[in-house]
Amino acid sequence: MNDINIKEITTELRNENTMNIDTLSTIEILKKINQEDKIVPLAIEKILPDISVLVDKIVCAFKQKGRLIYMGAGTSGRIGVLDASECPPTFGVSRNMVIGLIAGGKKALVTAVERAEDSKELAIIDLKKIKISAKDVVIGIAASGRTPYVLGGVEYARSIGAITGCITTSKNSILASSVDYPIVAVTGAEVVTGSTRMKSGTAQKLICNMLTTTSMIKLGKVYKNLMVDLKPTNEKLISRSISIICELTSYSKEKATQLFYEYKDVKAVILSDLFDIHDKKKLDALLKKYNRNLNTIIKEYKGE
Numbered sequence: 001m002n003d004i005n006i007k008e009i010t011t012e013l014r015n016e017n018t019m020n021i022d023t024l025s026t027i028e029i030l031k032k033i034n035q036e037d038k039i040v041p042l043a044i045e046k047i048l049p050d051i052s053v054l055v056d057k058i059v060c061a062f063k064q065k066g067r068l069i070y071m072g073a074g075t076s077g078r079i080g081v082l083d084a085s086e087c088p089p090t091f092g093v094s095r096n097m098v099i100g101l102i103a104g105g106k107k108a109l110v111t112a113v114e115r116a117e118d119s120k121e122l123a124i125i126d127l128k129k130i131k132i133s134a135k136d137v138v139i140g141i142a143a144s145g146r147t148p149y150v151l152g153g154v155e156y157a158r159s160i161g162a163i164t165g166c167i168t169t170s171k172n173s174i175l176a177s178s179v180d181y182p183i184v185a186v187t188g189a190e191v192v193t194g195s196t197r198m199k200s201g202t203a204q205k206l207i208c209n210m211l212t213t214t215s216m217i218k219l220g221k222v223y224k225n226l227m228v229d230l231k232p233t234n235e236k237l238i239s240r241s242i243s244i245i246c247e248l249t250s251y252s253k254e255k256a257t258q259l260f261y262e263y264k265d266v267k268a269v270i271l272s273d274l275f276d277i278h279d280k281k282k283l284d285a286l287l288k289k290y291n292r293n294l295n296t297i298i299k300e301y302k303g304e
Helices: 026-037 039-045 048-063 074-091 120-129 148-159 174-178 199-218 235-248 253-263 266-275 280-289 294-300
Strands: 068-072 098-102 137-141 163-168 181-184
Touching: 026 039, 026 199, 039 048, 039 199, 048 068, 048 137, 048 163, 048 181, 048 199, 068 074, 068 120, 068 148, 068 199, 074 098, 074 137, 074 199, 098 120, 120 148, 137 148, 137 199, 148 163, 148 174, 163 174, 163 199, 174 181, 235 253, 235 266, 253 266, 253 280, 266 280, 266 294
Parallel strands: 068 098, 068 137, 137 163, 163 181
Antiparallel strands: none
16 A cells, blocks of 8 residues: 655645746746746755765775766656766766666666566665675665665665765655765755656756766866866767867867877877877876876876
C-alpha cells in the first residue's frame, strides 16, 4: 500500500503565487516562471559551505583513484547522467571518473521506466555492476529526498565504506539523514505543483555543475579560466584548443596550429612556450611528474 504523505514533501506543496496560472496570458505565465526561477540561486547561496565540504571530499577521492557516482531517478537521474557525460570532453578525464546511474538504465533517459525508482535492490545491482569501492563518492539526487532507488544506493555505498552525499530540495528528508554530506537546497513549491523538473531540477543541475567544475579546477584541469585539458573531438573544440594556446602563449595562430597538431596536447604546447622546451618527450615527462597541473609546474619546475 502507498503510505507516502505528499504534504510532507516540500516540493509537493502548492505554490500560492501561481494558483491562477492557467488563466494568465502567455507573457504573464512566463513572468511567473521567471520570478520563481530567481529563487533557485539564492537558495543555493545559503548552502555553499555544505557544497564546499563535499567538493573537498570528491577531490580527495579523485586523488586516491576513486570515482564520483551520481544516482537518481527521472529528472534527477537524467541530470546526474548529463553532468557525468560532459566531464570527459570538457576536462579530458576518463568516462569512468564521473558516472551517472539512473533507475531503469539507459532506456530511462528518454522513456519513463515503470516502478524502476521504487527498487532499492536495483540500485545495489547497478552499483555492483560498476564495481563500487570504498574509494568512491556516491551522491544520491532526489527532489523528494525519499526515492527508494536512491536510498538503496546510498545505504549500500555506506555499508561498504564509500563516502555518501545527496542533493535534495525537500526539508527534513530521509535521504539527507542517510548520507555523510547532505546538500539541501530548499527551492519551495513548484510553479506547477510537483513538477520537480522545474526549480528543483534547475537547482540540481547548478549544484552538479559546481561539484564537478570546482573539483576539476582544484585538480588542475583548468588554467586561468581556460579548459586546457579539453578533448578536441570536433572542429569547434579543435578551434577552441588553438585559441587557448594563442591566449596563453606568444605563438601566432599559424605556429599554435602547427604545434597543436604536432604535440596533440594543449598543455604541452603552453609549456613549450613558457620554458622554451621543444622536446615532446621532455614535455610529457614534465607533465607526468607534476600530475599535469600547470600551476604546480610553474611553481615547482626549476629547469632541471
